[in-house]
Amino acid sequence: VVNPHLGNAAPSELESPSGKPDGQGVALRGAGVRAPGSLPTPLLWPQVFDAGEMFGIMQVQEVEEESEGEEAREARKKQPNPGGELCYKVIVTSENGLQAADPNSIFLIDHAWTCRVERARQQLQQVPGLLHRMANLMGIEFHGELPSTEAEDLVLEEMWRFNQTYQLAHGTAEEKVPVWYIMDEFGSRIQHSDTPSFATAPFFYMPQQVAYTLLWPLRDLDTGEEVTRDFAYGEADPLIRKCMLLPWVPADLLDFSSSTPEPPDEHYQAILEENKEKLPLAISPVAYPCDHVFKVYTDIQQVLSHLTHPRFTFTQSEADADILYNFSHFKDYRGQDNHWICKPWNLARSLDTHITRSLHSIIRHRESTPKVVSKYIESPVLFLREDVGPVKFDVRYVVLLRSVKPLRLFVYDVFWLRFSNRPFALDDLDDYEKHFTVMNYDPEVVLKQVHYDEFIPEFEKQYPEFPWRSVQAEIFQAFTELFQVACAKPPPLGLCDYPSSRAVYAIDLMLKWDNRPDGKRMMQPQILEVNFNPDCERACRYHPSFFNDVFSTLYLDEPSHCHVTRLV
Numbered sequence: 001v002v003n004p005h006l007g008n009a010a011p012s013e014l015e016s017p018s019g020k021p022d023g024q025g026v027a028l029r030g031a032g033v034r035a036p037g038s039l040p041t042p043l044l045w046p047q048v049f050d051a052g053e054m055f056g057i058m059q060v061q062e063v064e065e066e067s068e069g070e071e072a073r074e075a076r077k078k079q080p081n082p083g084g085e086l087c088y089k090v091i092v093t094s095e096n097g098l099q100a101a102d103p104n105s106i107f108l109i110d111h112a113w114t115c116r117v118e119r120a121r122q123q124l125q126q127v128p129g130l131l132h133r134m135a136n137l138m139g140i141e142f143h144g145e146l147p148s149t150e151a152e153d154l155v156l157e158e159m160w161r162f163n164q165t166y167q168l169a170h171g172t173a174e175e176k177v178p179v180w181y182i183m184d185e186f187g188s189r190i191q192h193s194d195t196p197s198f199a200t201a202p203f204f205y206m207p208q209q210v211a212y213t214l215l216w217p218l219r220d221l222d223t224g225e226e227v228t229r230d231f232a233y234g235e236a237d238p239l240i241r242k243c244m245l246l247p248w249v250p251a252d253l254l255d256f257s258s259s260t261p262e263p264p265d266e267h268y269q270a271i272l273e274e275n276k277e278k279l280p281l282a283i284s285p286v287a288y289p290c291d292h293v294f295k296v297y298t299d300i301q302q303v304l305s306h307l308t309h310p311r312f313t314f315t316q317s318e319a320d321a322d323i324l325y326n327f328s329h330f331k332d333y334r335g336q337d338n339h340w341i342c343k344p345w346n347l348a349r350s351l352d353t354h355i356t357r358s359l360h361s362i363i364r365h366r367e368s369t370p371k372v373v374s375k376y377i378e379s380p381v382l383f384l385r386e387d388v389g390p391v392k393f394d395v396r397y398v399v400l401l402r403s404v405k406p407l408r409l410f411v412y413d414v415f416w417l418r419f420s421n422r423p424f425a426l427d428d429l430d431d432y433e434k435h436f437t438v439m440n441y442d443p444e445v446v447l448k449q450v451h452y453d454e455f456i457p458e459f460e461k462q463y464p465e466f467p468w469r470s471v472q473a474e475i476f477q478a479f480t481e482l483f484q485v486a487c488a489k490p491p492p493l494g495l496c497d498y499p500s501s502r503a504v505y506a507i508d509l510m511l512k513w514d515n516r517p518d519g520k521r522m523m524q525p526q527i528l529e530v531n532f533n534p535d536c537e538r539a540c541r542y543h544p545s546f547f548n549d550v551f552s553t554l555y556l557d558e559p560s561h562c563h564v565t566r567l568v
Helices: 024-028 070-077 117-126 130-138 149-161 238-244 265-274 301-306 359-365 452-462 468-486 537-542 546-555
Strands: 055-060 087-092 107-109 111-115 163-166 179-183 198-205 210-217 226-229 294-298 312-314 323-325 340-344 354-356 371-375 383-385 389-391 393-403 408-412 416-419 503-515 521-532 564-566
Touching (some): 111 117, 111 210, 149 359, 294 301, 294 546, 340 359, 354 359, 383 452, 393 546, 416 452, 468 503, 537 546
Antiparallel strands (some): 087 226, 107 210, 111 179, 163 179, 340 371, 383 389, 393 408, 393 416, 393 503, 408 564
């Protein structure tokens, strides 16, 4: 019954991530719901609100002793609840204590707030009572009846000391974006310990369609003993534990290098073995006559709909195909700024992607899904939208890899643009339409469309000292260097040299301001990500010959009459 990923729960079965203050009655008493052993149907399950009989919440305020030395004061500041601030502890108050072996020694903690991060501010503004409750729970002073931006900012900053997370194991990409929740006043008072007395885990109770947090003792406890849990549960590495506990336990990490070294060769070899991937045998590619009609097997609807070149025909049999063009790659061959962007390793379209200045936020986000954290571009080249003002934009190129040895690389002559909807500034980091450019998946959001041939003259009008031809030359040079490095080492350290393979990638990039050695300002291409077998819906819609050009370049070696430029 304990499953942090909620098993097969459907999206509609989640406790509402709409920001409702869940379980007011239970939470305000600071009492969890006690379940007697098993969980039968709601009609047969007597919900016993008896945590108040088993636990108590103490308010603790440490007072500095006059004789206390500086070393002792500094050590106390590094404790989970430093300084003279009020803190709370949960203790066992039952006269008989608690026995770990007792099947009744399991409790359910209600959730006070459940949300997805990108909607947290909106919920604080719109859900009655939520901001007040969160401010009180987090110890934030709140004045006035109406929500204020200052109070919202403080709650959004402080919530990373209280947030817990789970995510659906199944569903769409949007449905699998992590859900964050804050336990009620009882659960949020439980403090950290490296040797915890209790454990917790999220639990979804299907008959009620609601999530709780399970709480159970790890050992027998006597009256008066504290209820604690391990905030870095499951992590054994001392350094990583120290980093994970930074939101609650300050630590000096200045002696550790901030550089990210290149992993050793063994790292990539281990990934290769873990994926059970087999490298292809080196064979000579088949020679076809110049009038050969290639049979194509593909599971990509865009190819099926738009590849109309007469020298390609489709087959439903992989065994009969000359070309396999599948969505997934083959594993079995046949500046001192403090803004950071936190991305999931396996999602696209800016899903579960967050911009932050908060170290606490970055540390806690790793608990939901593996994340890649990189510097946020704080000085992007902006594009002046007459209807909005200066906004961020990014550029997507499609790159065609014909071979690795020798390296033969082409770029499609048409590029695609995406724009933010609000003027850029390094504030309101949770404002999606100010800091992100992916607008084409939400029908309620304005999608600004500018075609490449309209963009170039307007760009040169706004930046006359930077002709697009020169900017694009820098972009193409970056692509060339990227693939030269990617092909420099044999697999699994680099791309495999396999004569029968071809690949299509989309490269997303932005332009940022930088300075040349002579001090002059320059536009520096910044590659954001490289996507294998990208979504080419816009390419097909506006350029019907797109896949004809792609296949002619990759499989017929006839790029001269196609809309491509050879890079290498």
